[in-house]
Amino acid sequence: MSRLIDLSVPVLDGPSEATPVEVSVLDHKSAPAALGLRPEDFPEGEAISNETVTLTTHTGTHMDAPLHYGLRSGESPAAAIDEIPLDWCFAPGIRLDLRHIPPGVGITAADIEDALAKVPVELEPGNVVLLWTGADRLWGTEAYRTDHPGMTRESTAYLVERGVNVIGIDAWGFDRPFASMLGDYRENQDNRVLWPAHLYGREKPYCQLEKLANLDALPEAAGFTVACFPVKLAGLGAGWTRVVAIVDEA
Template sequence: MTRLIDLSVTTRSTPSEATPVTVDLLDHRTGATVLGLTPEDFPDGMAISNETVTLTTHTGTHMDAPLHYGPLSGGSPAKSIDQVPLEWCHGPGVRLDVRDVPPGEGITTDHLEAAFKEAGHEPVPGDIALLWTGADRLWGGAEYLREFPGLTGEGTAYLVERGIRVIGIDAWGLDRPMHRMIEDYQHTGDNAHLWPAHIYGRTAEYLQLEKLAHLGDLPAATGFTICCFPVAVEGAGAGWTRVVALVEDAAP
């Protein structure tokens, strides 16, 4: 029996979002007037509703496409979100437990190797790697924007060079918190501190899933399939994504 586990957050206005989200409702009665009719023209005195939503493509659980990282990836034009092959967005998942990495610090190659060892799994091409930081417990508050570890550039290369096309994280971003990267750059003058995981995508193309949730609900580190098809926004660097794990449970 296949069980579905939702690994997405609800898209809404919250202090956990860095940019505003607005939802303007056209209710059932008002909906009649935009059609040139009255509510009384419809059964039950109601037409149909609609919503106008204003948000960025990086709001809520979403997928970053190579175009987000730069105009080129591996020397070729970087793919926009509508150009991402759907085959990349469906595959075996592996949950990498990196909850011991402190907020603000980098998830290194050593952390990843230890997590793969703990999972009893060697990375193979087509795996979808999910970084389990535990930061989704902060979803709903402003601290969600600041209190999480992030993947290093070397860690990104380690995964992508092993054929992993999709890397997800249960935090606001894949890199370390913005304020930590900027502070380190200002203190050292070394721009390698700025978004190294993202910028690695200029070397080799890969996809990021940001703002995942409920990775702790997965029954094990492996043995499940991830579906993460993004909304195809033409020419955009990201798209909203409902991420779902498919778990095969034993028949009762």
């Protein structure tokens, strides 16, 4: 027997999103006229509905492709979201407990190494690594966008250089919050503090999952499979993703 655990947040307009989600609904009652027909032409006077949604590719739980980080990754053009290998998106998962790291603080390579030492399996190439910060408890509030730690270039490189292709986080963003990075930049004018984890993807390709949820529902730090197939948006830098953990309970 396998149990499925939803690791995604819903797509909706609210205080946890930095950009609006606009939904226009063609309901069952109005749909006949839109089709050039009358309500009585349909059983119960209702046709089929439709919705038009306007949102960014970074709304809700989503995957960032190398193209999001820059035009090139390593020596090659950066891959768009529809070019991500499917085997990157279905692989054994490892959850790293980083809940002790305060909001605004960068997650170091040593933090990753320490968290891995507490996992009962060895990290292997192709594993999907899930960073458990606990920030998803703030979902539905404005604080969700600001009160979380974030990855650094060094911690990202630590995982990617060991064969990890997909790294997920249960926070609004993968790097530290914008205000933390901007404050450091204004103080020292060193642009290396601006999205360093993202920009590491210009050196070597990898994908990020942002806005994960429910990592506390995983029964163990390992022993599960992650399915995280992004919507096939041609030529774009990110795609909405329903992330699911598959736990074998046999």
